[in-house]
Amino acid sequence: MVEEGRAIFLQIAQSVEDAILDGSLAEEAQAPSTNELAAFHRINPATAAKGINLLVDKGVLQKRRGIGMFVATGAREALLTERRTGFADRFLDPLLAEARAIGLSPADVADLIHQRTTSTPDPRSTP
Amino acid sequence: MTAVIEVDHLTKRYRETLALDDVTVTFAENAITGLLGRNGAGKTTLMSIITAQNFATQGTVRAFGAEPYENAAVLSRMCFVRESQQYQDESKPHHAFAAARMFFANWDQQLAESLVEEFRLPMNRTIKKLSRGQLSAVGVIIGIASRAEITFFDEPYLGLDAVARQVFYDRLLADYASHPRTIVLSSHLIDEIAHLIENVVVIDDGRIIVDTDAESLRGEATTIVGERSAVETFTLGRRVIHTDALGNTMAATVLGQLTEADRHALTQAGLDTEPVSLQQLVVRMTQHAHQTSPMNGASR
The missing domain is CATH 1.10.10.10 (Winged helix-like DNA-binding domain superfamily/Winged helix DNA-binding domain)
Incomplete structure (x- = not known):
C-alpha cells in the first residue's frame, strides 16, 4: 500500500x-x-x-x-487545477521520452491516443 | 523534539573490544525510534547501559534528566525486553506477568490478557517448556502491557512467525497511538518495521553513523540504472555508496535527494531510477561504513 x-x-x-x-x-x-x-x-x-x-x-x-x-x-476544484498543471510533467514527459527511445514521433503518439480513446470508451461516459 | 534519553560520550570496553566508541545520541520523547545495526554493532550494549543493566567505561547516560544507575525512580519507568530474557526455571508466564504488574505502575492487566489470547500463549506451561516463539511472546506482552514511559525492544521477534510478528506490530502501533510513549525498537527485519518508526539511529562498530528522522532518510538514496557511461556521468561528484554492473549496464546507489533538475537530466539521459528501501540503505551504509562519513539529519 x-x-x-x-x-x-x-x-x-x-x-x-x-x-x-x-x-x-x-x-x-x-x-x-x-x-x-x-x-x-x-x-x-x-x-x-x-x-x-x-x-x-x-x-x-x-x-x-x-x-x-x-x-x-472548493478543495476539489483547487486539487483539479493543481493536478492538471502537473499533468504534462508527470505523465507526458516520460511518455514522450519512451516514444523517442522507440522511434515514435509526437504525431504517432497523438494518433495512438486517438485510436485508444475511440476503441476503449471512457467508463464514465457510458450509460 | 524533547530528548528523554541523553547519551553523552559513552564508551564501553570489554577487554580488547571497544563495544561503544564515544557515542553521543539522544532519543526523542514519545516517539518510536528504530535502533538498527549489524550483530555486535553495540545495540544491546547501549540499551543495557541506559537501563543500568551494564556499566559504562566512560561517559554518561541520563533518562528523564537523571542517572538511571541504582535510581529506582528512573528504572521503574523503563522496560527493557531483551532478546534472551532469563526467567526463573519453574515459573510460568503468569508469574512473569505478576512480577511485571508489581513493578510497572502503568501495567494494564486487561491488555496483557487480550495479548495472551492473541499470541495463544499457554499459561499453564512452565517457561522453560515454552517454544522460542512463545518465550518471545512473553517478553512482547510485558513490553506492551507495561506501558512504561520508555520501552526498549531488543530484537523481540525471535521464533515469532509472520502472523505473530504482525500481531506484535499492529498491537504496538495501536497502543502507542492511544498511549504515546517512548519506544526504542532494535531489529534486523528493517523492512517490517520501516513504516512504524519515526526516527532512525544506525550504529556500526560501536559508532553512530545515522541519526535522523525516518522520513528524511526515505528518498535519501536512489539507485540510478542505465548505460555505464551515462550513469558515470550523472554520478560524477555525487556520493556513491554502492555499484553493481552487468555488462554495459550499471546500477549506482547515490546519496542525496534528487532535484527536479536531476530528474529531468535523468530522463534526458535515458536513465532509470529505483527507490532504495530503508533496509537496503542501512545494509549499504553498514557494509561500506568505513568509507562513509556520518550522516546526521539537520532536522534533529
Whole structure:
C-alpha cells in the first residue's frame, strides 16, 4: 500500500487528495483521523499527522477544534487545477521520452491516443 | 523534539573490544525510534547501559534528566525486553506477568490478557517448556502491557512467525497511538518495521553513523540504472555508496535527494531510477561504513 523511496507523509496526503478528487471524500465531510490513517496504512501516527498537516497548510483540510478534520469547500476544484498543471510533467514527459527511445514521433503518439480513446470508451461516459 | 534519553560520550570496553566508541545520541520523547545495526554493532550494549543493566567505561547516560544507575525512580519507568530474557526455571508466564504488574505502575492487566489470547500463549506451561516463539511472546506482552514511559525492544521477534510478528506490530502501533510513549525498537527485519518508526539511529562498530528522522532518510538514496557511461556521468561528484554492473549496464546507489533538475537530466539521459528501501540503505551504509562519513539529519 505504501511504496518505498517516497516520503510516506506525501503518500498519505496524496491518498486523501485522491479520495477528494474521485468524490469518495466529499467537500465538508469529515476526513479520516490521524490514528485511523495510521492503523489503516500501518504507519507511525506522527507520519500520518505530518501528511494531514500538509493538507491543512495547503487549505485542503480544515481543523475544527475538538471535532476533527474536514474537507474544505472548493478543495476539489483547487486539487483539479493543481493536478492538471502537473499533468504534462508527470505523465507526458516520460511518455514522450519512451516514444523517442522507440522511434515514435509526437504525431504517432497523438494518433495512438486517438485510436485508444475511440476503441476503449471512457467508463464514465457510458450509460 | 524533547530528548528523554541523553547519551553523552559513552564508551564501553570489554577487554580488547571497544563495544561503544564515544557515542553521543539522544532519543526523542514519545516517539518510536528504530535502533538498527549489524550483530555486535553495540545495540544491546547501549540499551543495557541506559537501563543500568551494564556499566559504562566512560561517559554518561541520563533518562528523564537523571542517572538511571541504582535510581529506582528512573528504572521503574523503563522496560527493557531483551532478546534472551532469563526467567526463573519453574515459573510460568503468569508469574512473569505478576512480577511485571508489581513493578510497572502503568501495567494494564486487561491488555496483557487480550495479548495472551492473541499470541495463544499457554499459561499453564512452565517457561522453560515454552517454544522460542512463545518465550518471545512473553517478553512482547510485558513490553506492551507495561506501558512504561520508555520501552526498549531488543530484537523481540525471535521464533515469532509472520502472523505473530504482525500481531506484535499492529498491537504496538495501536497502543502507542492511544498511549504515546517512548519506544526504542532494535531489529534486523528493517523492512517490517520501516513504516512504524519515526526516527532512525544506525550504529556500526560501536559508532553512530545515522541519526535522523525516518522520513528524511526515505528518498535519501536512489539507485540510478542505465548505460555505464551515462550513469558515470550523472554520478560524477555525487556520493556513491554502492555499484553493481552487468555488462554495459550499471546500477549506482547515490546519496542525496534528487532535484527536479536531476530528474529531468535523468530522463534526458535515458536513465532509470529505483527507490532504495530503508533496509537496503542501512545494509549499504553498514557494509561500506568505513568509507562513509556520518550522516546526521539537520532536522534533529
